[in-house]
Amino acid sequence: MRHIAIVGSGPAGYYTAEAAVKKWGEDARIDVIDRLPVPFGLIRTGVAPDHQSIKAVSRRYEKTAIGDTVRFIGNVDIGTDISVADLRSLYDAVILATGAPKDRELAIAGAEAANVFGSAAFVGWYNGHPDFAHLAPDLSGRHAVVIGMGNVALDVARILAKTEGEFAGSDIVSHALESLRASRIEHITILGRRGPHQIMMTPKELGELMQLERAAPQVDAADLPPAGDDAILEPGLRKSVTLLREFAALPAAASPDKPITIAFDFFASPRAIVSDGGGIAAIEVERTRVEAGRAVGTGETYRLPADLLVSCIGYQTSAIEGVPFDERAGRFANDEGRILPGLYCVGWAKRGPSGTIGTNRPDGYGVIDLVDEDIGTGARKRGRDGLDELIAKRGLDVVTFRDWQKIEEAEIAAAREGAPREKFVDIESMIAARGV
Numbered sequence: 563m564r565h566i567a568i569v570g571s572g573p574a575g576y577y578t579a580e581a582a583v584k585k586w587g588e589d590a591r592i593d594v595i596d597r598l599p600v601p602f603g604l605i606r607t608g609v610a611p612d613h614q615s616i617k618a619v620s621r622r623y624e625k626t627a628i629g630d631t632v633r634f635i636g637n638v639d640i641g642t643d644i645s646v647a648d649l650r651s652l653y654d655a656v657i658l659a660t661g662a663p664k665d666r667e668l669a670i671a672g673a674e675a676a677n678v679f680g681s682a683a684f685v686g687w688y689n690g691h692p693d694f695a696h697l698a699p700d701l702s703g704r705h706a707v708v709i710g711m712g713n714v715a716l717d718v719a720r721i722l723a724k725t726e727g728e729f730a731g732s733d734i735v736s737h738a739l740e741s742l743r744a745s746r747i748e749h750i751t752i753l754g755r756r757g758p759h760q761i762m763m764t765p766k767e768l769g770e771l772m773q774l775e776r777a778a779p780q781v782d783a784a785d786l787p788p789a790g791d792d793a794i795l796e797p798g799l800r801k802s803v804t805l806l807r808e809f810a811a812l813p814a815a816a817s818p819d820k821p822i823t824i825a826f827d828f829f830a831s832p833r834a835i836v837s838d839g840g841g842i843a844a845i846e847v848e849r850t851r852v853e854a855g856r857a858v859g860t861g862e863t864y865r866l867p868a869d870l871l872v873s874c875i876g877y878q879t880s881a882i883e884g885v886p887f888d889e890r891a892g893r894f895a896n897d898e899g900r901i902l903p904g905l906y907c908v909g910w911a912k913r914g915p916s917g918t919i920g921t922n923r924p925d926g927y928g929v930i931d932l933v934d935e936d937i938g939t940g941a942r943k944r945g946r947d948g949l950d951e952l953i954a955k956r957g958l959d960v961v962t963f964r965d966w967q968k969i970e971e972a973e974i975a976a977a978r979e980g981a982p983r984e985k986f987v988d989i990e991s992m993i994a995a996r997g998v
Contacts (some may be wrong), residue, residue, distance in 0.1 A: 564655045565655075566590055566653060566858070568595065568779050569640045569646075569659060570909075571596040572605065573909065575659035576926075578908050578930060579926075581835050581926045582932040584927075588631060596634070596636050596638070598692065598992075599966070601620075601636065604972045607685075608686075610717040611688065611733045611735075612688060612732040612734070633960075634963035635960055636962070636965070637958070638958055641883055643956065647709065650904050650905060651948075652945060654940045654945075655906060657907065658885065658901070658906065658911050659907070659909050662677040662893065664879070665878070667681065672834050672835030673873075675840065676700075679872050681872055684697070688734055689735065690986075692987060692988050694831055695735070700841075701722075701745035704747060704867075705747070705748075705749050706747045709873045709874060710752070710763040714874040715872075716763055716770070717773075718872050719750045725775050738773060741775055747847075748822055749825065750823065751826075751924045752827065754848065756828070758828060760852065764798060768802050771824055774824075778812065779812070779823075779825075781826045783810040822981060827866070830849065831848045834846040842868050843869075847864055878915075879910065898932070899912050903937075906929050908922070909922045
């Protein structure tokens, strides 16, 4: 019998569990351990609340989670409640699928000003992550700046621009919906250090900006390279740049009934945040040019008004005691998924925050192939029996998958009209909802 512990219950964790079941069937016992009482990681707290079709992938994970082979153990913090060394002594393989939950630092002067947030925090706020539910951003100003040229930046801009009615069918949490209902933001600037040919935005997410009821995208045609240059781009990026060209062609008078603008400011590198009495008032930006794919400052600077700033410049994995960490890359130090004997990583914890949810599937199957190569039929370790003893000894209050189903039932029952659920946004409420 092979005993496998997977730390993290997001896409990388459950694809890895799925791969283990397909590889070994009943000849393995897989424990999926999560710090939160609820599973599915970024599917629950990272994917935009108005992208319910993407969140539906969790139903696939449920099929893996139901049964004796795979077990969910929530509300256990590896590194605090139980060490990685503890797990390595009990399991043939420990696979870290903890993702990259920390914001990459916005390393400019004034970044500590009030109403400046990283995207992990801001997205966590409107998605009801217990770590960020208290955030309370001030949306009473007119100008918002979003730094970044990926889909997360588009998500943030879109959420800020939507009407209350456009959130029908989404699972945005009530505290965020109330704040957005009272928002006075009129101008959203998406700031990027490089140009249109270097964006990481996908066509679907860009196209959504054209469907917004009260907001319209804007692109300065002067920022676009000659149209013939698009031929060298890979097809997805070429479609995205085509959409930017469509945005640039929109006449300013075409949308008089749309009071919110979403303006793309390319070739613009943030240099400093200008505060006003502790809060953000503006951002100082340096004009850039792209040389060999890199943004190079020109020395020309200007200021953009900003009452709210959200930095969407990437994420980092959280270090865990006893696990080698690559500080520069912001992920665990590993060789194609191997960290130490019996210790592995997968997903963003392995490769950094890149790729889509589906990218984690081949990643999960790949790491299980490594584990199979390394551990054979197992080393007669105690696995979940040993973990259960340790949990009892330390008095940990574990949440099972059956408990999670009760929590989910309570969230569905509490949903406002048209919403799929109303998430609990603190750990105490989640645990209370499972009942006795």
